[in-house]
Amino acid sequence: MKVTVVGAGAVGATCADNIARKQLCDELVIVDIKEGVAEGKAMDLLQTAQIEGFDTKIIGSTNDYTKTANTDVAVITSGIPRKPGMTREELIGINAGIVKTVAQNILQHSPNAIIIVISNPMDTMTYLALKSTGLPKNRIIGMGGALDSARFRYNLSQAMKCSPNDLQASVIGGHGDTTMIPLTRLATYMGMPVSNFLDEEALKKVAADTMVGGATLTNLLGTSAWYAPGAAGAMLVESILRDEKRIVPCCVALDGEYGQSEICLGVPVVVGRNGWERIVDYKLNDEEQAAFNKSAEAVRSMNAVLETLGV
Numbered sequence: 001m002k003v004t005v006v007g008a009g010a011v012g013a014t015c016a017d018n019i020a021r022k023q024l025c026d027e028l029v030i031v032d033i034k035e036g037v038a039e040g041k042a043m044d045l046l047q048t049a050q051i052e053g054f055d056t057k058i059i060g061s062t063n064d065y066t067k068t069a070n071t072d073v074a075v076i077t078s079g080i081p082r083k084p085g086m087t088r089e090e091l092i093g094i095n096a097g098i099v100k101t102v103a104q105n106i107l108q109h110s111p112n113a114i115i116i117v118i119s120n121p122m123d124t125m126t127y128l129a130l131k132s133t134g135l136p137k138n139r140i141i142g143m144g145g146a147l148d149s150a151r152f153r154y155n156l157s158q159a160m161k162c163s164p165n166d167l168q169a170s171v172i173g174g175h176g177d178t179t180m181i182p183l184t185r186l187a188t189y190m191g192m193p194v195s196n197f198l199d200e201e202a203l204k205k206v207a208a209d210t211m212v213g214g215a216t217l218t219n220l221l222g223t224s225a226w227y228a229p230g231a232a233g234a235m236l237v238e239s240i241l242r243d244e245k246r247i248v249p250c251c252v253a254l255d256g257e258y259g260q261s262e263i264c265l266g267v268p269v270v271v272g273r274n275g276w277e278r279i280v281d282y283k284l285n286d287e288e289q290a291a292f293n294k295s296a297e298a299v300r301s302m303n304a305v306l307e308t309l310g311v
Contacts, residue, residue, distance in 0.1 A: 001025040001241050004071040004110070006102050007078035008032035008041045008060070010223075011118060014230025015075055015237075020045055020056045022234065024241050027057045029068050033078070038062060071110035073240050075233050076102050076129070079119040091120050092302060096311040099125045100132045107133055114139045114240055114275045117251070118233050120224070122175040124302045126251045127264040128311065138275040142251025144175025145266035146232040149249050151213040152182045155206045156189075160197050166190050170249045172258075172266045172282070173295035177215050180266070181291045182207040186282060236271060243273040252276050259289065260296045263303070 003025040005016045009032075016030050032038040042060030049055065061067040068074070079095035099119050106113055115133075117126045117140070126142030133140070148171035150164075157164040169187035173180050184203045187194040195203065209216075217225040239246040249268050254260045257279045258267055269276040284292060 001073075002027045002029070002071050003237055003241075004029045004031060004068040004074045004106065004113075006031045006074065006076050006106070007119075008034075008038040009077065010226035011229045011233070012075070012077035013041050013045075014226050015077065015118075015233040016041070016058070016230075017045060017048075018231050018234030019237055020049075020054055020058060021052050022238060023054045023056055024234070024238050025056060025072070027059065029059045029061060029071070031061045031063065031065065031068060033063050035062050065105040065109050068106060069109040071106065071113045073116065073237050074106045074110065074113045075116045075118060075237065076106075076125075077118045077230075077233070078102055079125075092124055092305045093309055095119050095121075095125060096128055096306060096309060099128055100311060103129045103133050107135070114141070116141050116143055116233055116236050118143045118229060120175075121302055123179075123251050123264055123266070123299045124306065127253075127299075127303050128306055130253055130264060132311075137253035137255075138277065140253065140264075141236060141269075141271070141276055142175070142264060142266070143229070143233050143236060144180075144251050145171055145249025145268075146236060147229050148175060148180050148182075148210065148213070148266070150228055150232060152187070152206070152210045155209045155213070156187060156194060156198075159202055159206050160189065160194065162189060167194070169194070170268060170282075171210065172249055172268065173292055174265060174299045175251060176298065177212050179295040179298045180211055181288065181295060182210045183282065183288065185285070185288070239271040240273060240275065245270050245272045245277070247271075247280055250276060252279070254279075257281070258284070258292055260293070263296055263300060265292075265296055265299060 039060035
């Protein structure tokens with residue numbers, strides 16, 4: 001199996017590190033536009049092989065996509081990160097051209113690749129990748145919901161003083177501060193509703209903290225987070241290559257599911273060897289569905305910027 005990670009910045013390098021240490025593939029290629037960076041990151045990772053005990057072949061490439069040929073899964077992290085005070089919408093004009101070019105370069109040498117999009121604004125970049133490549137919809141996956149759900153579990157675990165590994169909690173909708181929907185009603189702790197342990201006010205705070213999780217880290221770090229986004233991307237790679245059939249909230253193309261069409265938005269999907277294989281119906285209540293519809297409207301307004309830019 002072969003995996004390509006495009007973008008050797010903090011998120012891409014962290015994703016590559018997780019992939020290598022878990023030995024998810026035989027060959028891992030890291031691509032970056034900046035001279036020498038991908039090669040340096042590949043060498044640095046290879047020097048951990050004896051320490052970590054993996055044998056994955058890692059290749060760094062400065063914008064040479066011939067080295068990515070026959071890739072099974074490609075992870076796109078390239079583009080500028082969100083900076084303090086910058087909205088995801090402001091990233092569209094800069095990152096759209098990058099993502100479109102990267103996806104086309106990948107498919108030129110690996111026409112059967114499954115593409116995972118991490119670049120922000122993620123919902124719009126996933127939609128762009130789908131429309132610009134013409135790939136079957138199951139082969140384009142936006143990572144956002146996987147990350148947001150991990151942050152939801154973190155915030156719940158902090159409030160409940162328990163392990164996040166004992167929690168099940170999902171975030172659907174857009175990957176944005178005002179568009180994501182932490183489903184507190186469906187969150188469970190060892191099979192029991194978390195509402196058995198937290199009152200309504202506490203749950204509202206957990207949801208609010210989750211929704212600004214990315215912005216909170218950006219303000220603290222001065223740039224976007226990388227450990228959790230990189231790990232979330234690697235988790236999706238693992239579910240695909242090992243055909244795990246995990247149910248993971250991801251940004252995918254909707255065709256009537258959850259009442260929406262012609263949009264890529266976060267919903268729970270089964271992720272396996274064929275990419276995302278089916279959408280799971282959470283049977284939202286009226287309040288949750290209204291929030292989902294509102295999220296879809298906001299994401300559509302961002303997608304409309306693509307037409308304005310002529311991308």
